[in-house]
Amino acid sequence: MKTSAVVNLLIALFIAVPATAQEQGKSITVFTAKKIVTMDPTQPTATAIAVRDGMILGVGSLQDLAPWLKGSMYTINDQFKENVILPGFIDPHMHPMLGAIAFQTVWITPEPWNVMGHKTPATIGEKAYRATLKKAFDSRDPNAPIFMTWGFSSDTHGELSGRLLDDISKDVPILVLQRSLHEAYINTPLLTLLKTKGLNPNKFKDHLQIDWSKNHFWEDGLFSVVLPFMSSFLLDPNAADPGYLKTRDYLTYNGVTTVADMNTGGTNWELEISALKRNLDTPESPIRVRLTPDVMKLAAALKSPEAAMTLVNQMKQHNTDNLVFNGGIKLFADGAMFSQAMQINAPGYIDGHKGEWITQPSSFVEFARSYWNAGYQIHVHTNGDGGAKMVLDTLQELENDKPRADHRFTVEHYGYADDGTSRRIAKLDAQVSANPFYLFDLGDRYAENGLGFDRAARIAPLGGLASRNVPVALHSDFPMAPAEPLFLAWTAMSRETLSGKVFSPSERLTLDQAIRAITIDAAYMIGMENEVGSIEAGKLADFAVLDKDPYEVGMKGLRDIKVWGTVFRGKVHQAKK
Numbered sequence: 001m002k003t004s005a006v007v008n009l010l011i012a013l014f015i016a017v018p019a020t021a022q023e024q025g026k027s028i029t030v031f032t033a034k035k036i037v038t039m040d041p042t043q044p045t046a047t048a049i050a051v052r053d054g055m056i057l058g059v060g061s062l063q064d065l066a067p068w069l070k071g072s073m074y075t076i077n078d079q080f081k082e083n084v085i086l087p088g089f090i091d092p093h094m095h096p097m098l099g100a101i102a103f104q105t106v107w108i109t110p111e112p113w114n115v116m117g118h119k120t121p122a123t124i125g126e127k128a129y130r131a132t133l134k135k136a137f138d139s140r141d142p143n144a145p146i147f148m149t150w151g152f153s154s155d156t157h158g159e160l161s162g163r164l165l166d167d168i169s170k171d172v173p174i175l176v177l178q179r180s181l182h183e184a185y186i187n188t189p190l191l192t193l194l195k196t197k198g199l200n201p202n203k204f205k206d207h208l209q210i211d212w213s214k215n216h217f218w219e220d221g222l223f224s225v226v227l228p229f230m231s232s233f234l235l236d237p238n239a240a241d242p243g244y245l246k247t248r249d250y251l252t253y254n255g256v257t258t259v260a261d262m263n264t265g266g267t268n269w270e271l272e273i274s275a276l277k278r279n280l281d282t283p284e285s286p287i288r289v290r291l292t293p294d295v296m297k298l299a300a301a302l303k304s305p306e307a308a309m310t311l312v313n314q315m316k317q318h319n320t321d322n323l324v325f326n327g328g329i330k331l332f333a334d335g336a337m338f339s340q341a342m343q344i345n346a347p348g349y350i351d352g353h354k355g356e357w358i359t360q361p362s363s364f365v366e367f368a369r370s371y372w373n374a375g376y377q378i379h380v381h382t383n384g385d386g387g388a389k390m391v392l393d394t395l396q397e398l399e400n401d402k403p404r405a406d407h408r409f410t411v412e413h414y415g416y417a418d419d420g421t422s423r424r425i426a427k428l429d430a431q432v433s434a435n436p437f438y439l440f441d442l443g444d445r446y447a448e449n450g451l452g453f454d455r456a457a458r459i460a461p462l463g464g465l466a467s468r469n470v471p472v473a474l475h476s477d478f479p480m481a482p483a484e485p486l487f488l489a490w491t492a493m494s495r496e497t498l499s500g501k502v503f504s505p506s507e508r509l510t511l512d513q514a515i516r517a518i519t520i521d522a523a524y525m526i527g528m529e530n531e532v533g534s535i536e537a538g539k540l541a542d543f544a545v546l547d548k549d550p551y552e553v554g555m556k557g558l559r560d561i562k563v564w565g566t567v568f569r570g571k572v573h574q575a576k577k
């Protein structure tokens, strides 16, 4: 009775204050919901949020909001009266461009995928991979100039080479992107095509990350030698834009409203920025992108580290509502987790192969130092305990030489590490943005192949960080993992692998830690905790609209929560079915 009396009073107020068309834009919208989980510890739940101009004015019950509504134009939006509202989810490390590229390819992956209801089954074993590849090629789009596939993983898919791809076609160019997107194989027609674009194999004949006998390119051999000659196809607006828009829909489908592009300019600065502007920086786009420039690639492209830093220094001037630079930059240390190219300390990989450096330690230290000294937030891709050691040695040296408060030095991925590494991260005041999907996807396979059970059980070890108060966030690194924050939260909580085994339960996150890791702590990870990540006065009105409260359903129910859509800056966006 009491509530409805207030509503009547509010409706009376609404009638009492007519608005001109101009004022209409400034009027208040009150979103009411069955429950609002704010992620603000001072007021964990609420039932109403007042929003004006995309900003949250107040949170509480409808009654609590009366002071805002008195004398103001407002409308009550109760379309979520059966729903639960959380802060819009934040994916603090993904790749819009790689999503756009992956969506241009045929997926043949070692794990099953479900993207907005479109399912890709797992392909296991060499025979199955080759048969699926042949079938996919035979039913390819005949108008596409290149046949592209993504997902190859030698640990289950066996051998691959340019010659094997020539057996599939001696005329049609074929590109096979490894699951990590840090490796590729091409056939002879594609090599010929790239030569016409200017690739000169002789210039790179001794490159350590290219095997010309297999047309196999990895890390720098892919990023600096092959991709620059492919970016004009891959990022051509006609080819790329549908992929960007699909990535955007996919994020909304999973309740995401803010992402960090954790490698801006890694392939081609101009093409990437213009693609982001066309597809994500529009009034209809419900995704905010925090840009994180790949400063080493920029330095290489501009042929000058100083020119790269000048460009980065000027980025803030170009900020828009949806494309934001706030002082974070990206560096790389060791190789990819999905390629078993991470640097692993003794006793190393069981088969004796060695990890890779994406950036040689000497240049890593040089770049880290210049951006540390200039006050930037440094995000470092590192996957193995050997990679983490080099990165933390560097951080310690930088701290000794020039101590910095609130530096938020961020370890990205944290693929495999021992507890001593977690302890050291706590000591050095660093933070971790982790990919918990590694454990779910790779735990079983790496226990058999590469690391052995004891070390595979410590993939993405987050409990030992959280218990030492290290800020932890969860990311998809999409397309490395599904961009489904609730699923990522479930993997970090359950530590279940694909086969249903539980690995190192002591490294689990609690429910609250896991939900924080996709909301407020994810915002903190990318320096945006004052704007997003919780539902509080003064923050942007970004919400994820769910059918159930994660805190009520707990770990077991997390994966089954359905996302209705999002609210972005106060505007409602229903997920596309």
Ligand SMILES: [Zn+2]
Pocket (backbone or CB within 6 Å): 381, 382, 412, 413, 477
């Ligand atoms: Zn990475």
Ligand SMILES: [Zn+2]
Pocket (backbone or CB within 6 Å): 093, 094, 095, 262, 263, 477
């Ligand atoms: Zn990444």
